[in-house]
Amino acid sequence: MAGITLSNSSATLLEKINIVSNSTSKLGGTINVAGFRNLTEFSLTASGITSFVSNNKLLSLELSGNNLSNFPTLSSIPNLKTLIISNDNVLSGSLPSFDSNNALETLNVSDNFLTGSLPDFKIIPALKIADFRNNDFSGDIPALTANTKLTQFYTNGNNKLSGLVPELSACSDLRNVNISDNGLDGNFHDFHKTPELQTYH
Secondary structure (H helix, E strand, O other): OOEEEOOOOHHHHOOEEEEEOOOOOOOOOEEEOOOOOOOOEEEEEOOOOOEEEOOOOOOEEEOOOOOOOOOOOHHHOOOOOEEEOOOOOOOEEOOOOOOOOOOOOEEEOOOOEEOOOOOOHHHOOOOOEEEOOOOOOEEOOOOOOOOOOOOEEEOOOOOEEOOEOOOOOOOOOOOEEEOOOOOOEOOOOOHHHOOOOOEEO
16 A cells, blocks of 8 residues: 555544554555644554654654654654654664654664664653664763663663763663673673662663
8 A cells, every 4th residue: 555644534633543453454655644633642553654744743653563764753743752663674774863852751763773873862851761672773872861861771682882881870760771782891880879770781
C-alpha cells in the first residue's frame, strides 16, 4: 500500500490511536496525521511504514518495527514526552537534533542501525529513560551531571562507545545502567556513591 492520510473525518477528533499490525495486514508507505488536531498519543508498530508526518500536539509517539528511512521531524513536535522507534529494519544514520524537545522524558531508539554520537543530555533536561542498545554509536558517553534526571540508561549491545567510564555519583535518580559491550576505559562505578542504583553493568 502507499500509506494513508488520516484527515477530513470525525476521526480527526481522536486523542489516542494505537495500531498493531500483523504479518497479513501491512500498511507501508507514509502515515500522515497532521490533520488530527486533538491527537496526543500515536502508536503504530510492525506495519512496514516508511515515513511519518505528525501534527504538532503529540506527547507520545511509538513507531517500532517498521521500515522508516528517517526520523519524523521532531522540531514540529515540541511537546513530545515519549519517543520510541526501536527494532526498525532500515533506520540508519545519525540521531536527529533534540534542540526543540526539552520536554522529552523517554527516548528508545534501540535495535536499529544508527551511527554517530549520543545526544548531549543538557539539551534534553527532562530525559528519564534513554535506550540506545544495539546500534553502532561511537564516541564518548556525554557527561552525566547533577542536572541529569536519568533513571534508566542503556548503551549495551553492538555500539562502539569509547573514552572513560562515566562518573555517576552526581546522578541521584539513576536506578538501572548498562554500558557493557563497549570500549570504555577506567574504573567502574562505586555503588556506595549512589545507593539508589539497582543494576549496573
